[in-house]
Amino acid sequence: MNSDERRQKILNAAIEVLLEKGVAASRMNDFVEASGLSKGGVYHHFDSKEDLLIGVLEHFLNEHFAMIQLELEPDRSAYEQLDRLLHAHESMMLELGKYIQLFIDFLSHSPFLPRFQEMMRKQYEMFHSQLVCIIRLGIQRKEFLPSTNPEAIAAGLMGVFDGVSIALMISPEKIDFPNFAIESAMAMVNGIRIS
Amino acid sequence: MNSDERRQKILNAAIEVLLEKGVAASRMNDFVEASGLSKGGVYHHFDSKEDLLIGVLEHFLNEHFAMIQLELEPDRSAYEQLDRLLHAHESMMLELGKYIQLFIDFLSHSPFLPRFQEMMRKQYEMFHSQLVCIIRLGIQRKEFLPSTNPEAIAAGLMGVFDGVSIALMISPEKIDFPNFAIESAMAMVNGIRIS
Amino acid sequence: MNSDERRQKILNAAIEVLLEKGVAASRMNDFVEASGLSKGGVYHHFDSKEDLLIGVLEHFLNEHFAMIQLELEPDRSAYEQLDRLLHAHESMMLELGKYIQLFIDFLSHSPFLPRFQEMMRKQYEMFHSQLVCIIRLGIQRKEFLPSTNPEAIAAGLMGVFDGVSIALMISPEKIDFPNFAIESAMAMVNGIRIS
Amino acid sequence: MNSDERRQKILNAAIEVLLEKGVAASRMNDFVEASGLSKGGVYHHFDSKEDLLIGVLEHFLNEHFAMIQLELEPDRSAYEQLDRLLHAHESMMLELGKYIQLFIDFLSHSPFLPRFQEMMRKQYEMFHSQLVCIIRLGIQRKEFLPSTNPEAIAAGLMGVFDGVSIALMISPEKIDFPNFAIESAMAMVNGIRIS
DNA sequence: TATGAATGAGTTTTCATTCAT
DNA sequence: AATGAATGAAAACTCATTCAT
Secondary structure, X not given: OOHHHHHHHHHHHHHHHHHHHXXXXXXXXXXXXXXXXXXXXXXXXXXXXXXXXXXXXXXXXXXXXXXXXXXXXXXXXXXXXXXXXXXXXXXXXXXXXXXXXHHHHHHHHHHHOHHHHHXXXXXXXXXXXXXHHHHHXXXXXXXEOOOOOHHHXXXXXXXXXXXXXXXXXXXXXXXXOOHHHHHHHHHHHHHHEOO | OOHHHHHHHHHHHHHHHHHHHHHHHOOHHHHHHHHOOOHHHHHHHOOOHHHHHHHHHHHHHHHHHOOOOOOOOOOOOHHHHHXXXXXXXXXXXXXXXXXXXHHHHHHHHHHHOHHHHHHHHHHHHXXXXXXXXXXXXHHHOOOEOOOOOHHHHHHHHHHHHHHHHHHHHXXXXXXXXXXXXXXXXXXXXXXXXXX | OOHHHXXXXXXXXXXXXXXXXXXXXXXXXXXXXXXXXXXXXXXXXXXXXXXXXXXXXXXXXXXXXXXXXOOOOOOOOHHHHHHHXXXXXXXXXXXXXXXXXXXXXXXXXXXXXXXXXXXXXXXXXXXXXXXXXXXXXXHHOOOEOOOOOHHHHHHHHHHHHHHHHHHHHHOHHHOOOOHHHHHHHHHHHHHHEOO | OOHHHHHHHHHHHXXXXXXXXXXXXXOHHHHHHHHOOOHHHHHHHOXXXXXXXXXXXXXXXXXXXXXXXXXXXXXXXXXXXXXXXXXXXXXXXXXXXXXXXXXXHHHHHXXXXXXXXXXXHHHHHHHHHHHHHHHHHHHHOOOEOOOOOHHHHHHHHHHXXXXXXXXXXXXXXXXXXXXXXXXXXXXXXXXXXXX
């Protein structure tokens, strides 16, 4: 097993641990045990616990967000594009719901870990700007109200997913994720639509 | 200075520390130093670190959420009620934006602090059920589409605020909080409205 | 026992350890055990192992060098002053011989511990400049050869003690310390004397 | 590159590391990196870290002391022999001054490395006994005072070089090495001379 | 009420050495 | 001969909490 494969194995094992115990309660020992290696073995691949956590976040973002291909589809209406986007990833969202605790964990550490901060920001801004494009297109095409603020709605569409998944953590039995998020997001899109 | 004032002083000092270092990196010693008391002094007022953190959360919720008086105003239309609600607390939201990091921090620790979990849940569900009432009223009064899922929209309206304030943490210079949240929420309300 | 007394106790215990095991082989645990406190107790008084070692060096220098009162005695001849100086501290030198390993240990670490370096330098230069004064006096008074380099001889007189005590470490059964050093130093003084 | 050349290369690299970081702070990894080989490669040539350090010391002693040919020159006076000896190796001493830190480092570790101890002792005693011979000769020939203790003066002459080079480590800008040592040593020789 | 020295189990990290390839 | 991933015992250090004063 080469060095890179081993790194991936350690990271995957670490994610299991983090999902079960959370960032705050996860010990280096837990990662070591889960990896099947010895302490020194893990430290051979990661210089410190922080280094390992950053590796996990990178791995995590690559794994779960890379798949979202936001491609502009000029032939379709803006409305249709948003509709497809919001519904297409339902299964992925469901999957992501499992990781929301982990995501929140990372988020809560990010102000104190500049590299986290940066990775999160990049990911967020890429998404946001693509949504803004679609909404702008809709305004041009008179599908959406001219008074629409594309940045606000893009942030709102993204936020509604984060916000509802947080609600899922707080009150799981009252929240049907991702359906509540999709429904709310569609209401938001309808709210800017010229009918 | 009486016992209660002393408690408040400790809590305020602790909030400063938490905002600066985050929950994960804040040590009992930090709270002690910030409070100006001695270790024993702080432990006299709070039995444990967890106890102090819960005190902070309580203090925080009292200070910032107590003011939100969600009273049903039967004379107004449901739309008007939501509109007023979303706009009324703009300044408070702005204030809350500063604490979003702390909120997220508490949230990320809540699975391991059952008392947190419970407080968060109670606060959330109270809010949520009141929004559901207003939306149901709107449906009854034919203001809102009969196909509307009140639970989903209520979760969406709340989520959009949490979600956009999270975006504020991630990418502060792109997010105009709380305006983006208000605008998105209003779009969502418009999206379920019968025009 | 107040904080300062406790510090001294820890330092004394640490010196015992260092004499027995040397700097390189002494573990924080050894200092902890010798101190009679717990790990945390020692760390309460010293922030790190390095901090403790620096404390030991300070304590050591204060204890063993502070006593050497090099006072110029203008009534005596320079020769007499040096003679008395070299012989007066015989018992102390004998005592110091026991610490030579420790001294060498500290010395060998000093290039990498700036605070060590600085303390050593200060001590050394104070001594050296006082010897230089006495020798200069002797030259003025025609006791010593005018060609004498006071800085060189001062360094030589000090060096002979360090050098012979090092020899004591290397080859203890061949070296009679401090007598060899005193005898050599006296020969050196005689070598610059106008007979 | 054959095995012996490879050994030398490793040793030279190790000396660089030791001069920069000191014995205490030098890790096997540092030697490995500096050597340009891999861990296994270095371990192929040296069984252990101690083995490598001993190799360095041997290399060092061979390189720098082997050249000192202390040969009794019966035709010359004892004084002349000592004078020539002390002055002859000035350039070598200057060179050695650069390594004094390393020498001290080895010395401080020697009590825990018996093989070091032994090498040091042998080297020292060989030197010392040769100086004793010359001084004894001088006494026999009435060049030196009959009251002279040859062992003491021999130790003193050697010690003055070690001692002044230590002073060089402590207070480099005040010490002119090896001149101060040579001057002091010559004063010592003059101090036992019958004029 | 308040102090701050002390506790000690728990955590991260180090590093000489081994060994399969 | 050489590689470098892996080992694991041992080291340094942390920190919530206690308790004598």
